[in-house]
Amino acid sequence: MLSFVFPAAGQPPDAASIDWRPRAELPPEQQARLPLFCRGGYVSPEVGGEATITGEGGPVNASALSARYEMDTRLLLEGDVRLTQAGTTLTGDSAVYDQASGQVDIAGPMTSRSPGMLLTGDQALYDANSGYFSIEDATFLFHQSEMRGQASFISRPEDQIIHVEGGYLTTCAPDRNDWSLVASDIRLNRAEGYGTAKHVRLQVKDVPVFYWPWASFPIDDRRKTGFLYPTFGTSNTGRGMYLSTPYYLNLAPHYDATLTPQYMHGRGLFSEVEGRYLSPFGESVLQVGYIDDDEEYRKEFPGEDGERWGLDFQSQANFGGGWTGYADYSAVSDNDYLSDLSQTLDISNATQLLRRGGVRYQDDWQMFEAYVAGYQVLTDRNIDPYSQLPEVVYGATVPAGIFELGLESQYTRFDRDNEDLTGLNRAVGQRTRVIPELALPLRTIWGYTRPSVSLDQTWYNLEDYELGDPDFERTVPVVEWDSGIYLDRTTTLFGSDYNQSLEPRLYYVYSDAEEDQDYIPNFDAGLRSFRFDNLFQPNRFVGGDRVGDTNQVTVALTSRFNSLANGAETARFSLGQVFYYEDRDVTLNGRGGGTQSESSYAGEAVLRPLDTLDIRVSGLWDHREHVTEEGRSVLAYHSPDYRYLVSLGHTYSRGTTPDNRFEQMDIGGIVPVTDNISLIGRWVFDSQLDNTVGTLAGLEYNNCCWSFQLVQQRYQTDGEDVEHRVVFQVRFKGLGGSGGTESTLSDAFYGYEQRERQLFGVRP
Template sequence: MSELPDEIRRSLPDFCEGGYLPSTVPPGLDGQTAPEAGQSPLQASGLNARYEIDSELYLRGDVRLQQAGFRVTGSEARYNQTTGSVSIEGPLTSRGEGFLLTGEQADYDVNSGRVDINTATFLLHGPEIRGSAGRLSRTAEDRVQIRQGSLTTCAPHSNDWAIVASDISLDQGEGVGTAKHVRLEISDIPVFYWPYASFPIDDRRKTGFLYPSFGTSNAGSGAFLSVPYYMNLAPHYDATLTPQYIHGRGLFTEAEGRYLSSLGESVLQVGYAGNDVEFEDEFPGEDGERWGLDFSTRAAFGGGWSGYGDYSVVSDDDYLSDLNRTLEINRATHLLRRGGVRYRDSSQYFETYLSGYQTLSEFIADENVPYSQLPEVVYGASVDAGPTVASLESQYTYFYRDNADLAGLDRANGQRFRVLPELALPMRALWGYARPSVSVDYTRYELEDYALGDPGFDRTVPVAEWDSGLYFDRQSSLFDIPYNQTLEPRLYYAWADAEADQEFIPDFDTTIRSFSFDRLFQRNRFSGGDRVGDTNQLTVALTSRFNDLLTGTERARFSVGQVHYYDDREVTLAGQGASDTSDSPLAGEMILRPLAGLEIRTSGLWEPDTHKTEEGRSQLVFHSPDYRYLASVGHTYRRNEFEQTDIGGVFPVTDRVSLIGRWVHDSQLDRTVGSLAGLEYNDCCWSVQLVHQNYLTDDEELESRMLFQIQLKGLGGSGGSSSKISEAISGFDERERRRFGGR
């Protein structure tokens, strides 16, 4: 380690014992690169030489030989001119583009370029593979044959793991290694044996078995073992087959296929269990055959056009929690099926799609099942007309749901057409801006199974808005760091003359927006298109920023604002959304970045009348420059509803051992609703993670599972703990990328 240049030593992680110097090709004896072996003369030099004409050349002392890509130094050499063979005595060293060979004795064929070395060691710089061999043959510039050898990707002088085999072949041209009678040794102790193995030696894809995965949980899937098999079928498509055995459930198989065309990528994932015994016992009368499917595709057609598709389906509500390993579907209550095309240019956009869902949770009532859009068509455009800007947003949707068992508004299906033309006068200067605008929010319905009157009706709402702001700044310094402070007051006025009674309109896709600082500048308190809120309001807000002039980083931002209502709000959705208060709660947010890697965020709502906090969310996130240290602390609060505290992080105990943990506590329930605790060992060439996780299921029970993952650098890994830890701890995925992205 101490022999490495400072620049390379500083780039190595703390848990590495050493590294390798970059590969260099020694110059030829004449300073030129020679042609291929067999077509170029052998160049040789030594301190002493004896030459027999047309017979033999004998060199002794600081011997150097070169022919094409072969270069070697040794103590003695004999060159037989008749046979073209060279015998070299060591200790010898041979360097080339991307490799280093050493040995005690070698034979070299001038005509073929083959070199055979006895008692050899080798280093391939690209994949950082090194090893030893009883006999090593370099049969071509990118091919090496090893007899009675071993190899590893560990740092110099470290053999935490090694592959030992009777015959090893390394093909750098194909990026593939093969071996016979293979055993994996951990700290010189054999732990696994294969009669034959094929493995990648670079980043190129290779057909073959991947590392097995295994794990266990106290619910759902139980203990399992899987052995994935990867198939590199062609440069533009591949597949992975994952048969696995699950205790109590039997054989379960998953498969993934990926296809890349000139338009984009498509991915198909399926899972199948033919006879799930535990599922049959839990649900008498149900078939033990279970399956899941997830398909996604993306395409870019050119000229601003693109297409997409997403389709997910499972055989039953419990499939995801019981069986799913590879389907890219998180635990969900609705599975989306959506596909369509888009167009966008500088002045307009267009999209049309079909969308639907599979509802999984049995706790969702029929009237709360989301509607399908069959289809939805969206078009928008904007045009500069002198100093004004004219724009248009429009949407056509046919909503459908199986409402045969429902009554009233919940039974309705039908068409909705909505259009919002707007005329605005944007004005902008360095010191501020103003944007007055007028628009019309028009909606037309044509309904089916509608029992409250004429199924065809419309709604027209005139809207006026004025958004304006000023920009002040000054420069100063703090702790000898120059910064720029801004002061940005903002006024936003909105008026919408909507009819109070809109309860005769079905609720196809509408919800009440949650209130926050960002919502201060939106005139409609409803999302979706089935309610247009009546409003006559003025928002007053103030933002101040502190920008570091040396780095350009926004070190701090403080924002606060409030809405004053001139009229009561009377439009409701399912009886909610109306209010007669004259002022909203104070909404604020704060972001602090005092140090690189440290960010503190807080936001909330405070009610001046009651002097109580209605909502609050605070979070501290920290990571060291190398992401070895990770920490996050969060608190979420909504008055009379819930309060949760979230603490997580990764803390190195030594250069190689780190503790991993997360804890989520619900104060209202007075219980832990999620936890994760584990240990990680890191070396320069391998790592292991062992994690215990608890998480709350839909039926309010804590499910426990053990997660395990081992990584051998250069040979991949097994288990699945990293993905779960990344979901729980901010920054862990970046930590993984840096750790195995290279030394």
């Protein structure tokens, strides 16, 4: 049975224009996802019809203004023809259906619509048995990827395969081709999510800028083997001019690789490879770089052969049952490799490379970890750090009636090359440390108290020790009493309701450590930084080779403001001070001792008046001299859509002398000046040097089909040298991009990675 509808007047527009809607006409949920610099989007209507003809491919739905049967041969349809079969709908001015062959010839301006795809053209040939169709002078649109284009001829030789001859494609909005890929032959595989093309030109505003004899590219979010866009840039140090052409290998669903051959001016051909492997237990990543003959390196270091390499391996595994494993191993051929060559290794700013691997177990009451660790040092220091070969750590906390039993234990063998060392620096060997604890934890809804007694017992079994018996021990009893009260009330500030807490805390610690511990080698000890979080630690040293003598009490107060509407913490203020009842005699390299009876005030404030604004202030204030010893202030703001990123920072350390005083100020931001253009800038000023030590300036252009970033960076290295470089990035929506501003900008701006995901749906 045929149904008849009135014909549409005039010639239909191209495929993209049919389903394009301005921003104001899109569904509300689609508008909310659309960045401000996008003018609109595509809407795909449902496909439907009535069954009137039967072919081998399934029922064919047909409608027209008039129809005429030629008995057992043909069906002729005239006026607003509509044919639907297996989710595909074709429309035209007229159609002839051959019953014997199942072939349908459609004339006049026609369209073909299937889920996620729309095609238009002058005329079409459709096979109702196989689903094959061909369209002349065609246009096309894929809704999911927002990819559109036109061609002299389009065909569908099989399901999910589209063949485009003499055409182009782009993801730009209708009526503007800011960029396009033009090719003599394009094959789109919708089932696999990729396309291939022959004799491809990348055109910007109809101007050819790049040519490939053959190219493969994604048409959705799935990974695909093929060339990535080339990267090139320049720097006044290390690399100079460089050009790279990455090639991505999608080897299997659980592993892939990226090969990056690149030419560096003055150095030669340098290649990097990154491999990623995903197992049922976790993920592993291996990165390797190699150059056979670095010409610039041979000139700088006569006698060297110029062969250079670097690698970085990282792995994380979850074995289940509380067991995990990890490995992190980095190595380079020479100290200058990272600054001269590396572009993909995640270790480019390191001065020493960690090699560490181990296993870890944790449940509700105990923890176990065993690992080995070592380092490759990239500076000309005389003494290398110790390796741990191995280190084994075990800790547990168990209830025992009203008491709580705790245990911390550690065994480590420390080793390093000590052939040219003397004194305590020459010592290597084993250290075993056990700290049992007995505590009485008492808690109520309004507060808690926890007195405890522990015994810090350490045994040393050393080699190459020159100060006496290499086997000795140290025993330090420690008494702690930690107490706190929780008080709260409801209050109203600036028209909003809050729960305000008042949390006084009293922490006492007594450690009967021997005053002189300078006979003990320093394998891993350091002085703990003095800040609010560390006011409640029993030992002012980190590591296991120094235990501080102390008799002190910490008095602190914290107040929090939590919104009654959503429970979020809007503000937190904390202030504390330590009172010493005895002098501190144990030192490490002359630091850590003291005779004053009270410490400076340590405080911090965290405010989040808006979901998009964070303000953090911390510092130390010496009330005796009325001076600030240390301070750090940070203000970070981002707009809800992350187009605005603004940060202000100030860091200050008074130091012990004017020569080691440190003070820096920085301000940075990414600020849009129009819907499409944003300015990028950051400035770092060192007050002690009375000099700018870093600047970053650039601009960003965005529209819905491409973006461009150009950034000039200048910064002072550890010496007085100044490095400057120009980096850029061009991103074509749906095809990726070239250049590399991500690492530079993500290091400079808090929230940059969230901004990339929000605006572009990508992860830097």
